[in-house]
Amino acid sequence: MSKERIKISPDLYDIMPSDYQDLVQSATYGKEDRGWKDIGTSKELIEQHSLCAGCPESMAFRYILASLPNPEDTVMVGSTGCTSLVFPMVAVHNIHSLFGNQNAIASGLKRALSVRFPDRVKDVVVLAGDGATVDIGLDMTLQAWFRQEKFTTICFDNELYANTGGQESGLMQKGFVAKMAPVGKLFDKVRLPEIARESGCHYVVNCTVSKPSLVEKVIRNSVLIAREIGPTYIQLYTPCILEIGKNSMEGLQEMRDSEKPTERFAYKEYVSEPAKQLLAELAAKDKERKAAAKQLAGKA
Amino acid sequence: MAETKSHIGTQNKKGQTYTDPWKMMNEAPRKPSFYTGSEVIKEAIRRASCDVMIAYPITPQSEAAALIGELFAEGYIGDYFRGESEFAVMSQCAGAAFGGARVFTTTAGPGTMRAMENFPMWAGARLPIQMIVTCRGINSPLSIQPDTLEIAYLLNTGMLVWHAETAQDFFDWILKGYMVSEEPDVHLPLALCCDGFFVTHTKDVVNLTPTEMCLPPYDPYRSPVPCMDMECPPVRMMRDPFVMKSNYISYATHASWQQEVWAAVERSRKHTIHWLDGLIDTENADAEVMIVASGTAVSQGREAIRLLEDEGVRCGLVKVKSLRPWPGEEIREATKNAKHIFVPEFNVTGWLAKEIKATIPNSERVHAGPHVCGGMTMPPEIIVSEIKTALGLRSESLAGRGS
Numbered sequence: 001m002s003k004e005r006i007k008i009s010p011d012l013y014d015i016m017p018s019d020y021q022d023l024v025q026s027a028t029y030g031k032e033d034r035g036w037k038d039i040g041t042s043k044e045l046i047e048q049h050s051l052c053a054g055c056p057e058s059m060a061f062r063y064i065l066a067s068l069p070n071p072e073d074t075v076m077v078g079s080t081g082c083t084s085l086v087f088p089m090v091a092v093h094n095i096h097s098l099f100g101n102q103n104a105i106a107s108g109l110k111r112a113l114s115v116r117f118p119d120r121v122k123d124v125v126v127l128a129g130d131g132a133t134v135d136i137g138l139d140m141t142l143q144a145w146f147r148q149e150k151f152t153t154i155c156f157d158n159e160l161y162a163n164t165g166g167q168e169s170g171l172m173q174k175g176f177v178a179k180m181a182p183v184g185k186l187f188d189k190v191r192l193p194e195i196a197r198e199s200g201c202h203y204v205v206n207c208t209v210s211k212p213s214l215v216e217k218v219i220r221n222s223v224l225i226a227r228e229i230g231p232t233y234i235q236l237y238t239p240c241i242l243e244i245g246k247n248s249m250e251g252l253q254e255m256r257d258s259e260k261p262t263e264r265f266a267y268k269e270y271v272s273e274p275a276k277q278l279l280a281e282l283a284a285k286d287k288e289r290k291a292a293a294k295q296l297a298g299k300a
Numbered sequence: 301m302a303e304t305k306s307h308i309g310t311q312n313k314k315g316q317t318y319t320d321p322w323k324m325m326n327e328a329p330r331k332p333s334f335y336t337g338s339e340v341i342k343e344a345i346r347r348a349s350c351d352v353m354i355a356y357p358i359t360p361q362s363e364a365a366a367l368i369g370e371l372f373a374e375g376y377i378g379d380y381f382r383g384e385s386e387f388a389v390m391s392q393c394a395g396a397a398f399g400g401a402r403v404f405t406t407t408a409g410p411g412t413m414r415a416m417e418n419f420p421m422w423a424g425a426r427l428p429i430q431m432i433v434t435c436r437g438i439n440s441p442l443s444i445q446p447d448t449l450e451i452a453y454l455l456n457t458g459m460l461v462w463h464a465e466t467a468q469d470f471f472d473w474i475l476k477g478y479m480v481s482e483e484p485d486v487h488l489p490l491a492l493c494c495d496g497f498f499v500t501h502t503k504d505v506v507n508l509t510p511t512e513m514c515l516p517p518y519d520p521y522r523s524p525v526p527c528m529d530m531e532c533p534p535v536r537m538m539r540d541p542f543v544m545k546s547n548y549i550s551y552a553t554h555a556s557w558q559q560e561v562w563a564a565v566e567r568s569r570k571h572t573i574h575w576l577d578g579l580i581d582t583e584n585a586d587a588e589v590m591i592v593a594s595g596t597a598v599s600q601g602r603e604a605i606r607l608l609e610d611e612g613v614r615c616g617l618v619k620v621k622s623l624r625p626w627p628g629e630e631i632r633e634a635t636k637n638a639k640h641i642f643v644p645e646f647n648v649t650g651w652l653a654k655e656i657k658a659t660i661p662n663s664e665r666v667h668a669g670p671h672v673c674g675g676m677t678m679p680p681e682i683i684v685s686e687i688k689t690a691l692g693l694r695s696e697s698l699a700g701r702g703s
Contacts (some may be wrong), residue, residue: 108393112399139384
């Protein structure tokens with residue numbers, strides 16, 4: 001799909017909702033260098049959200065949608081949770097079906113799109129919370145990786161079940177007192193990034209969303225590697241400020257505190273050998289393209 | 301949006317010709333073949349232009365699911381893989397259908413139950429997936445034997461539910477099923493059920509359509525809801541997500557969508573009648589004693605009628621082909637002269653008898669039985685015995701029944 005496809009008939013233009021008009025006029029579909037810096041100057045692919053004020057998940061959503069390399073041909077798969085409050089307002093096709101089955105849905109979807117569009121790129125990106133990814137959906141998360149399904153899995157890790165009111169989750173820290181963990185969680189935070197690596201993911205990153213440029217790089221890499229090589233996994237700390245007793249303006253600081261070198265969200269990255277090669281090739285091509293553009297600009 | 305065009309008369313990569321489905325099913329020459337039910341499923345799918353089939357082993361559908369893998373290896377299906385559980389498989393089927401594929405899968409008994417959360421989701425998302433259900437026991441202790449209890453759980457999912465009697469039904473209905481469930485005013489999943497082993501593992505003569513003919517491909521752009529392939533404009537679906545909103549608009553939206561799903565089931569009625577030549581078949585509909593059955597209980601009922609005829613008792617038969625849409629009016633009409641209605645079933649609860657009782661006037665006419673379950677066979681003699689006992693006729697005692 002392209003911007004051409006979403007063009008409005010002139011006769012109907014004035015009756016279309018303004019957010020759709022904006023989408024046609026100033027969305028970044030098809031823009032090769034799209035990224036987080038487009039936020040605020042072009043039409044974002046997330047219209048509004050009904051998350052809590054200051055929720056870091058809303059920042060993460062904006063950065064991810066701004067960073068998708070190919071939104072005009074990307075389908076996203078969500079799951080039940082806070083993310084399902086946002087997806088209805090996202091301007092890429094997205095699927096919510098059940099709780100925890102997101103990687104199974106994405107497996108079928110990616111295969112169907114490959115059968116139907118063998119000569120075109122159709123990216124599939126899963127975005128779900130930690131309960132969906134690690135607890136109820138762990139089987140399907142891992143099995144999709146074992147099968148080397150070519151899509152990206154993004155986990156919004158807020159270390160609890162936020163949408164149901166703050167219950168214990170597998171990604172919660174040990175000792176944290178929460179609903180359903182009345183004496184504190186008794187076992188360690190599940191080490192899914194390591195499990196992802198061992199399960200066959202070609203690109204694994206564990207970080208926060210405090211730095212938009214970093215999120216942009218990670219999301220772009222993860223989608224491009226998944227497209228060409230195999231599964232990728234991104235675990236992003238999006239703290240639930242409500243459930244950890246923080247104020248609306250404190251989310252960013254909470255992420256900064258948690259990404260210090262000794263903390264649990266210190267930046268960690270794994271890249272498989274084939275993925276390293278692909279990234280090197282892409283970087284070389286990018287350099288070439290930029291040099292050519294510079295040359296062209298110089299001539300002009 | 302990709303253009304919707306007719307493929308009829310063109311060839312697929314296997315050299316099969318996309319054929320007008322009505323002509324293929326009703327006018328093309330048929331070749332008698334001696335196949336098991338599982339092999340018949342394979343032969344139907346060979347002609348069904350399926351894009352994606354997802355498999356998982358569970359008796360008694362494993363053979364059919366594996367045979368379709370052979371079709372994939374031969375190039376008849378776009379993609380095929382083994383999922384990790386029935387819950388996952390049904391979600392994978394949903395993903396493929398959301399992406400605009402014609403999807404097929406098979407399951408049985410505990411697999412149906414494990415996957416259950418998916419079925420109302422399929423219907424709600426208007427995904428015309430076809431699922432073969434080769435019914436088997438779902439009770440504990442473990443049983444793999446024929447038993448149709450799982451159908452009762454499918455009846456309120458919003459799926460179309462048909463119950464095949466024979467392998468011939470299976471062959472025809474798999475192909476016709478796509479024609480009904482993919483209609484834009486229907487666009488619902490179909491659970492095509494049969495009694496496991498009795499149909500899947502026995503050989504029968506089945507008249508097959510020519511292998512060189514196949515159904516036209518599925519056109520996802522005839523769907524009443526957008527296909528999730530980013531080939532049509534992505535629009536903001538709603539201002540506020542309806543989940544967890546406690547307000548009247550939210551309730552009304554969910555309520556109207558549920559009503560729409562069931563209205564679509566109703567709208568499938570005319571298409572089902574068209575393709576299956578009615579929702580029921582009848583024999584001797586003027587008789588005062590009627591057997592109403594579905595699945596292989598129909599075959600046993602037919603045999604019982606023959607035995608009763610030998611003894612001078614005239615008995616009629618209603619074969620219920622479609623359970624959803626439910627042939628209420630047809631059953632009322634077919635049983636209007638009946639003083640006694642017997643409903644033999646391969647399950648312990650008698651779900652079919654309950655449906656019939658809720659449908660017809662003077663429901664005390666319904667004798668819910670005989671029932672067999674847990675893998676027991678249903679000899680026609682026990683149907684005869686049940687009928688004769690109810691009619692006050694002398695019935696010879698059946699061995700082992702202690703009567």
